[in-house]
Amino acid sequence: MTGSTRLNLLVLPAVLFLLAVYVWPTLGLFRNAFNEVGPTGAMVEAWSLKTGAEVFADGFTFELTLNSLWLSLTSTLIALVLSYPVSLFLFRTNSRFRGLLAVIAIMPMLISGVVRVFGWLAILGDRGLVNTLAQSLGLISTPMRLVFNWTGVTIGLAESIMPYMILALLAGFGQLDRTLEEASRSLGATPFRTFLRVTLPLSLPALALAAGLGFVLSMSAYITPKLLGGGRVFVLATEIFEQATTNTNWPVAAMLAIYTLGLLLLLLAISNIAARRLQR
Amino acid sequence: MSYLELSGLQKRYRDSVAVDDVSLSVEQGEAVALLGPSGCGKTTTLRMLAGLVDPDRGAIRLDGAEITRLPAHKRNMGYVFQSYALFPHLSVARNVGFGLEERGVGKPEIARQVEEALALVRLAGLDQRRPRELSGGQQQRVALARSLVIRPSVLLLDESLSNLDAKLRDTMRHEIRSIQRSLGITTLFVTHDQVEALTMCDRIAVMDRGRIAQIGSAEDIYERPATRFVASFVGRSNVLPATRDAEGRAVLWGETLPVAVPASGEFDLFVRPQRMRILPVSEPVSPGMARVHGRVLRSVFVGDHVEVLIEGVGGQLTVEMQSGSAAPAEGTEVAVAWPLSDTLPFAREAA
Missing domain, CATH: 2.40.50.140 (Nucleic acid-binding proteins)
Structure with missing residues (x-):
């Protein structure tokens, strides 16, 4: 047996596992998407496009798509702007606390999404930290609505994807080299000009990578839009869950899920091409 | 007073002294080597000159003006890094023109000077290449051109030849020396290679544990070493x-x-x-x-x-x-x- 065959065998368990828990259910999802719902509301085995036609003729699907894209775009941009300086600092610091700081930065990843949402409720709610503080300072008289709407969902989502984006940025900073910034400064560029001409251009591949990841995570997020949206925020993920559980309409849920998956793959492909272009 | 004066420079790190007490006078147009084993403080000295490291103590004077605390971008020092530090996202021409762009020089003038600088280092015609499309020796020349084109007050070379193979190193040694002479540019050259120091410089400062052990001509250093360290570091005995x-x-x-x-x-x-x-x-x-x-x-x-x-x-x-x-x-x-x-x-x- 050659060395490479032996190495290939090592991935076999992982491949089998993925086949069983990922590929097989996804195929099942595809199958369900082409089933129909009978008059009783029960699922009828079929190979028809009726469910698909229903889903895509509905204007609500279009609205959900726009909502999802807009929410993902805004939370990704916010998270990107906040994550970039953090990662840049972590990437460069020689501090002996670097490891600890990195763990703190990605800590939210280790906390359950539900717990995190309740944390945000305590901060952003009508009697939460922000409103109490603003009121006691006399900045506002009535509490601002910061949760159970798009604002809350955007804030919560941005925070929840930040750890992933920080990790992606750190992984993507390969080309960034302190010496290049020193070279720029020695050639007469101010620190700000050095950032614009050297640091930022060399971070673009990392930023593209992180943005792609953040966007995909936002598109598929369910807990945050559901709990922080207070039933007023409708996106593809919440709708899929509604259809699957409340309405037990499996074919519609499956069709929407496949549609979302297709959308994500398309966006990933675009971000990949963009990242590769930037690397050049 | 000399053109470039370092007096009592010191730099300590958390638990070590990188540069203990370095004083050095360099005349205009002179090439001086800082020669020493790794860890002797020669690179830190060079970085303090470029403004990339703040000295804890001491002063740097250039042409009569104190520049000890001047930020790097205001110093007009041409620094050639050991790794060359070429900007990977910019073409050779834009790498070389970087300093001129930062100085607000007009585009046609930049193009003219870049062409001239590339001709000087014998790289004419490669201006549209990316750094990674060049060989090590060519990258070295781009780095040199990039530092020369800004007409630096002092050219600082940090182990600039150590990444080249022996034969190329020999060629570059002579080229850099002849460019340095013809432009009359004041140069500080950090190296651990005594042949480099002996052949490229007017004077050599041998450094040992953060101090200058001896400074003099190549002959002084070789024939009349002042300390045991110099005698054993330079040449064989x-x-x-x-x-x-x-x-x-x-x-x-x-x-x-x-x-x-x-x-x-x-x-x-x-x-x-x-x-x-x-x-x-x-x-x-x-x-x-x-x-x-x-x-x-x-x-x-x-x-x-x-x-x-x-x-x-x-x-x-x-x-x-x-x-x-x-x-x-x-x-x-x-x-x-x-x-x-x-x-x-x-x-x-x-x-």
């Missing part, structure tokens, strides 16, 4: 443990040598192998010569010279003979002679 007789003269391998020796403590005599000659035991030597006896252990042919290892009562020594001259056969009893003036006594350092 036989280090011969010697003793002192009742009159305070050196005794080596049973022979008394009339050379001045340290008044007390243990000491060694340093003698360059190529200053030694092998003689038949019977041949007398003239007064100004030292002479010891030994037996030939073996000879090694090293191309341009032959190394002959000789063992005597007090240990071993190596004699470098020109190849072509017949080396004595192994086991032959011989005498080894060298000028007394080439015998340098240095006290042995406390361990």
